Amino acid sequence: MSELPFKKVDELLGGELVGERVRTRGWIYRTRHKGKMVFTVIRDSSGIIQATLFKGDMESEDDFNDAKKALVESSVEVEGILVEEPRAPGGYEIQVRRFHVVHFAEIFPITKDQSEEFLMDKRHLWVRSRRLTAIAKIKHSLFKAAREWFDEQGFYEVTPPILTGSAAEGGATLFEVKYFGDKAYLSQSAQLYLEAMIFSLENVYSITPSFRAEKSRTRKHLTEFWHLEAEEAWTGLEGNIKIQEELLSHIAHRVAEWNRKELEFLGRDPKDLLKIETPFPRYRYSEALDNLRKKGVELEWGDDFGAPEERKLTEDEELPIFVTHWPTEAKAFYMRWDPKDTRVVLNDDMLAPEGYGEIFGASERETDVNHLIERLKAEDANIEDYEWYLDLRRYGSVQHSGFGMGVERVVAWLSKAEHIRETIPFPRTPSRIRP
RNA sequence: GCCGUCGUAGCUCAGUGGCUGGAGCGGCCGGCUGUUAACCGGCAGGUCGCAGGUUCGAAUCCUGCCGACGGCGCCA
Numbered sequence: 001m002s003e004l005p006f007k008k009v010d011e012l013l014g015g016e017l018v019g020e021r022v023r024t025r026g027w028i029y030r031t032r033h034k035g036k037m038v039f040t041v042i043r044d045s046s047g048i049i050q051a052t053l054f055k056g057d058m059e060s061e062d063d064f065n066d067a068k069k070a071l072v073e074s075s076v077e078v079e080g081i082l083v084e085e086p087r088a089p090g091g092y093e094i095q096v097r098r099f100h101v102v103h104f105a106e107i108f109p110i111t112k113d114q115s116e117e118f119l120m121d122k123r124h125l126w127v128r129s130r131r132l133t134a135i136a137k138i139k140h141s142l143f144k145a146a147r148e149w150f151d152e153q154g155f156y157e158v159t160p161p162i163l164t165g166s167a168a169e170g171g172a173t174l175f176e177v178k179y180f181g182d183k184a185y186l187s188q189s190a191q192l193y194l195e196a197m198i199f200s201l202e203n204v205y206s207i208t209p210s211f212r213a214e215k216s217r218t219r220k221h222l223t224e225f226w227h228l229e230a231e232e233a234w235t236g237l238e239g240n241i242k243i244q245e246e247l248l249s250h251i252a253h254r255v256a257e258w259n260r261k262e263l264e265f266l267g268r269d270p271k272d273l274l275k276i277e278t279p280f281p282r283y284r285y286s287e288a289l290d291n292l293r294k295k296g297v298e299l300e301w302g303d304d305f306g307a308p309e310e311r312k313l314t315e316d317e318e319l320p321i322f323v324t325h326w327p328t329e330a331k332a333f334y335m336r337w338d339p340k341d342t343r344v345v346l347n348d349d350m351l352a353p354e355g356y357g358e359i360f361g362a363s364e365r366e367t368d369v370n371h372l373i374e375r376l377k378a379e380d381a382n383i384e385d386y387e388w389y390l391d392l393r394r395y396g397s398v399q400h401s402g403f404g405m406g407v408e409r410v411v412a413w414l415s416k417a418e419h420i421r422e423t424i425p426f427p428r429t430p431s432r433i434r435p
Numbered sequence: 436g437c438c439g440u441c442g443u444a445g446c447u448c449a450g451u452g453g454c455u456g457g458a459g460c461g462g463c464c465g466g467c468u469g470u471u472a473a474c475c476g477g478c479a480g481g482u483c484g485c486a487g488g489u490u491c492g493a494a495u496c497c498u499g500c501c502g503a504c505g506g507c508g509c510c511a
Binding site: 054214219408 | 436441442445446447448459460461462466467468469470471472473474502503504505507508509510511
């Protein structure tokens with residue numbers, strides 16, 4: 001092998017190096033041989049390119065024999081002339097002169113036909129697939145775009161704890177862990193801690209894993225998911241809604257811009273994402289009930305929406321929608337009562353288009369310590385566990401609001417994924433903790 | 436927590452009471468200078484999920500268990 005610098009596959013596919021001797025490295029994605037020729041498709045993090053070997057053109061016969069023997073997923077370095085070749089996938093190929101097998105792979109277990117169960121058992125290998133790779137790149141862009149947007153808006157990224165001493169919302173869905181002689185829980189939400197941080201930094205956000213011990217078997221649930229949460233001082237429901245829609249619109253536009261190739265591979269038209277412009281449609285909960293009634297779905301005031309109702313509400317929408325002002329009894333204790341109508345709280349859920357479900361949950365927070373105590377008592381909560389939180393309303397309480405975004409659900413929508421587990425490399429579900 | 440489906444070769448499946456349990460893919464050997472999930476010839480590969488029962492005889496019927504998948508509810 002020469003000392004030529006290694007080029008990434010996408011640089012080769014750019015076409016500027018046609019006619020030159022080039023060198024690249026990666027893993028064998030496909031291979032087949034035909035007499036004195038070998039066709040291999042090389043995969044690296046940037047894409048795939050065909051490398052074609054004619055025995056007579058090779059500078060080493062051993063290289064040719066190695067290429068013939070090397071199975072799918074062997075790691076290789078190849079060197080040859082880059083040519084334009086309409087018969088090759090992608091339109092370019094390397095006519096190989098030298099072929100070095102870094103490691104001869106054993107028989108790769110993942111072949112043409114696979115069941116969901118088998119792919120989950122081999123997840124550590126399946127993450128190499130083009131589909132999961134494309135989705136992983138979109139997730140990366142989501143984080144990058146979100147941080148970019150928050151930074152422009154003057155938010156501080158903070159680091160709330162994952163191990164917590166008591167339940168934040170609904171004790172039944174907490175994972176319990178041993179904590180020396182005591183018990184601790186894996187965080188379900190950073191919200192209460194973010195609320196504490198606004199009194200110094202005013203506008204804060206965090207990106208953390210959240211854990212829910214719910215035995216939910218659906219295409220939009222994980223027991224461990226990534227949670228993007230923000231909390232804003234001096235902000236009411238209206239300001240909070242604007243932050244949510246602008247953030248999501250920014251993310252959608254950036255993904256359309258940065259991940260054109262991946263979106264097309266996944267069957268998502270980038271134009272769908274460029275259309276995500278603010279403001280998003282808003283419906284009060286009671287209006288949403290009326291809309292459902294027009295579509296033939298009868299719900300009682302106070303009922304929560306199930307998956308079929310969410311689908312009905314979003315089926316004619318190109319944009320995500322907000323449903324605001326939900327019945328108090330359906331929602332958490334920290335949500336502020338609407339002063340104009342105490343049957344409802346100042347909150348919103350944002351529903352993604354195409355039935356991807358609830359992607360944001362948000363509210364203005366209750367600022368009055370006595371109201372909070374009243375609501376906690378109504379839920380039979382242990383007030384002592386919340387004393388620290390109640391303190392936040394005793395020392396300079398101010399109007400504030402915040403939201404949580406389910407990162408994987410947004411990625412699922414952006415990527416047109418079939419199932420949320422495609423959006424996280426090692427999904428945790430009630431029946432899956434390994435690999 | 437509830438409803439449903441499925442466990443047979445490394446993978447995807449056929450076989451549903453009777454002779455030695457099959458195919459395709461993948462692998463190995465051989466052939467082939469333009470393959471695209473190549474093709475042609477040959478070879479190897481099995482605890483029929485586990486346990487018990489019915490029967491002259493069970494992959495096949497029954498019971499229990501285990502595992503997985505799909506959906507509902509709950510949520511982001």
